Amino acid sequence: MPTGVALRDAREQLFDAAERILLRDGPHALTSRAVTTEAGCAKGVLHRHFADFDAFLAELVLDRIARIGDQATALRESAGTGTVAGHLAGALTDLFGSVALAIVGLITFRDDLRARLRQTRPTGVPMLAEATAMIVSYLAAERELGRVTADADVDTLALTLIGTGHLLFAGREGVPPEADAVHRVVTTIIGGALREA
Incomplete structure (x- = not known):
């Protein structure tokens, strides 16, 4: 992911990736690694914007x-x-x-x-x-x-x-x-x- 991407863009990219995984593979397949891989970004991007994976999921919901x-x-x-x-x-x-x-x-x-x-x-x-x-x-x-x-x-x-x-x-x-x-x-x-x- 390029540097300087706005927070909202990164959040939406991660949320959309999580949504695709949920629809395709179900909740058991939803991990931070799966989300960042699906979004095409480094794992650190998720943790830069959210305290932990459950915080990410809560914000998604x-x-x-x-x-x-x-x-x-x-x-x-x-x-x-x-x-x-x-x-x-x-x-x-x-x-x-x-x-x-x-x-x-x-x-x-x-x-x-x-x-x-x-x-x-x-x-x-x-x-x-x-x-x-x-x-x-x-x-x-x-x-x-x-x-x-x-x-x-x-x-x-x-x-x-x-x-x-x-x-x-x-x-x-x-x-x-x-x-x-x-x-x-x-x-x-x-x-x-x-x-x-």
């Missing part, structure tokens, strides 16, 4: 959680357009078709990482908790617009959608479920909460 915030904003802004089921199916596919599923596996796999994340996120599973909040926010917006019934329990619906979505996408070895299958599951879960057009 937090960076990817921040991306859910961007997705949540876009989803909430889509309220009142298209179909509720279509937006939710798309959100689940975007979420679980990305590195989020691998990140959940990483958090489960590494005790030290989980303990470090518990310092700032004492409840829930990081990634899944933020994804649930994203769905709650969207469903609440649709409820305010009258497209979801006033008595709909958006918290329970969101938990059910995230849990089911996780199970639907997990263990598929890079082959996501068909779009129709995702849409069918979403429609089944939220069907009773939708107002007739």
Whole structure:
């Protein structure tokens, strides 16, 4: 790696390398050596920017959680357009078709990482908790617009959608479920909460 590379560029390069390893080989293959080799840089680069490998992994998780915030904003802004089921199916596919599923596996796999994340996120599973909040926010917006019934329990619906979505996408070895299958599951879960057009 050339000298003088900005910290953010090095961080992103390392994060992207870790993401590729996670998606290709799983959490057991994620080591500092594997990350720096994948990123094409010296091992010292990682340790120059992070206190240790678990600090690197924690920052990776937090960076990817921040991306859910961007997705949540876009989803909430889509309220009142298209179909509720279509937006939710798309959100689940975007979420679980990305590195989020691998990140959940990483958090489960590494005790030290989980303990470090518990310092700032004492409840829930990081990634899944933020994804649930994203769905709650969207469903609440649709409820305010009258497209979801006033008595709909958006918290329970969101938990059910995230849990089911996780199970639907997990263990598929890079082959996501068909779009129709995702849409069918979403429609089944939220069907009773939708107002007739």
